[in-house]
Amino acid sequence: xxxxxxxxxxxxxxxxxxxxxxxxxxxxxxxxxxxxxxxxxxxxxxxxxxxxxxxxxxxxxxxxxxxxxxxxxxxxxxxxxxxxxxxxxxxxxxxxxxxxxxxxxxxxxxxxxxxxxxxxxxxxxxxxxxxxxxxxxxxxxxxxxxxxxxxxxxxxxxxxxxxxxxxxxxxxxxxxxxxxxxxxxxxxxxxxxxxxxxxxxxxxxxxxx
Ligand code: AMP
Numbered sequence: 001x002x003x004x005x006x007x008x009x010x011x012x013x014x015x016x017x018x019x020x021x022x023x024x025x026x027x028x029x030x031x032x033x034x035x036x037x038x039x040x041x042x043x044x045x046x047x048x049x050x051x052x053x054x055x056x057x058x059x060x061x062x063x064x065x066x067x068x069x070x071x072x073x074x075x076x077x078x079x080x081x082x083x084x085x086x087x088x089x090x091x092x093x094x095x096x097x098x099x100x101x102x103x104x105x106x107x108x109x110x111x112x113x114x115x116x117x118x119x120x121x122x123x124x125x126x127x128x129x130x131x132x133x134x135x136x137x138x139x140x141x142x143x144x145x146x147x148x149x150x151x152x153x154x155x156x157x158x159x160x161x162x163x164x165x166x167x168x169x170x171x172x173x174x175x176x177x178x179x180x181x182x183x184x185x186x187x188x189x190x191x192x193x194x195x196x197x198x199x200x201x202x203x204x205x206x207x208x209x
Contacts, residue, residue, distance in 0.1 A: 003028070003029065003082065003083050003084030003109075004027045004028075004029050004084045004086075004112055004185070004189065005029070005084045005085055005104065005109060005110070005111050005112050006023065006027075006029065006084075006085070006086045006087065006111075006112055006113060006114070006115065006185065007086075007087045007088075007090075007091070007111065007113070007114035007115070007159075007164075008020050008023070008086060008087070008088050008114075008115055008117065009114060009115070009116040009117065009152065009155070009156070010116060010117035010118070010119070010170065011119060011121070011124045011145060011148055012124065012128065012141075012144060012145065012148065013119070013123075013124030013125070013127045013128045013131075014117045014118070014119040014124055014170050015117065015119065015170055015174065015177060016088070016117050018174060019117060019170075019174075019177060019178060019181060020086055020088055022178050023086055023178075023181065023182075023185075024086055026182060027084070027086075027185070028083050028084070029083050029084040029085050029086045030079050030080045030083050030084070030085050030086070031085075031086050031088060032071070032074055032080070032085050032086065032087050032088065032090070033088040033089050034067060034070065034071065034087075034088075034089045034090040034092075035088075035089045036089075037070060037074070038052045038056060038062065039056075042056065048066070048070070051066065052066070059144075059147065061092055061093070061151070064093060064095045064096055064099070067090065067092075067096065068096060068099040068100075071087075071090055071096075071099075071100065071103070072099075072103050075103055075104075075107070076107075081107075087100075091155060092151055092152075092155065093151070093154070093155060094154050094155060094157075094158040097155060097158045097159065097162075098158075101162070110192075110197055111164055112185070112188050112189060112192055112198075113164055113165075113166055113184065113185060113188040114159040114164050114165050114166070115165075115166050115167075115168050115181060115184060115185065116156060116159075116165060116166070116167045116168065117168055117170040117177070117181070118167050118168065118169055118170055118171075119170040119171055120171070121145055121149075123171060124145065125138065125141050125142070125145065128141050129141065166184040166188070168180045168181050168184055
């Protein structure tokens with residue numbers, strides 16, 4: 001089986017978590033969430049967790065050097081080498097994207113695509129308000145979304161400049177959004193295959209498709 005190397009981006013409330021799970025089932029990559037890795041380190045009380053905790057609590061980003069080295073270590077582990085990855089929550093900054101590009105170039109396994117699951121701010125706000133969790137006041141939600149916006153805009157520009165960005169309209173039912181995602185991913189895999197930057201046939205590419 002050939003492996004895929006994907007980045008998924010999307011606002012909180014965009015359905016990114018659900019779709020990430022489905023993409024993992026469909027293409028078989030390892031789901032790498034840097035937020036989950038950091039939370040696990042905090043829970044385990046490791047040195048890394050101690051360094052990250054205060055920053056995470058304050059809603060600040062962990063430093064690029066620290067997060068880059070965590071990701072670099074994870075990318076060379078056997079399961080990721082074999083199955084590829086779906087990165088979630090990383091890269092967060094253009095510097096992280098440049099670092100990722102470097103790690104992958106070194107390994108000779110370039111990124112296939114970064115998909116941005118796009119759901120308008122008003123819609124994700126309405127979804128989160130409807131969900132009604134205690135920390136989901138409208139003001140709190142706006143603040144988190146503003147932060148995401150300012151963080152992500154330069155990152156989207158970086159991926160677009162490197163011809164690695166596909167925007168998928170996330171405003172539809174789960175099945176439709178999933179079909180949109182797989183069709184852009186399959187398209188990228190075919191292009192990579194034709195360029196010879198991939199080995200083997202794309203996982204979901206039916207013969208003659
Ligand atoms: P998340 O679950 O992706 O929202 O991540 C939770 C927190 O972990 C963030 O608010 C950051 O403090 C930290 N974090 C996760 N991923 C990164 C990253 N790529 N760069 C810097 N900090 C990160």
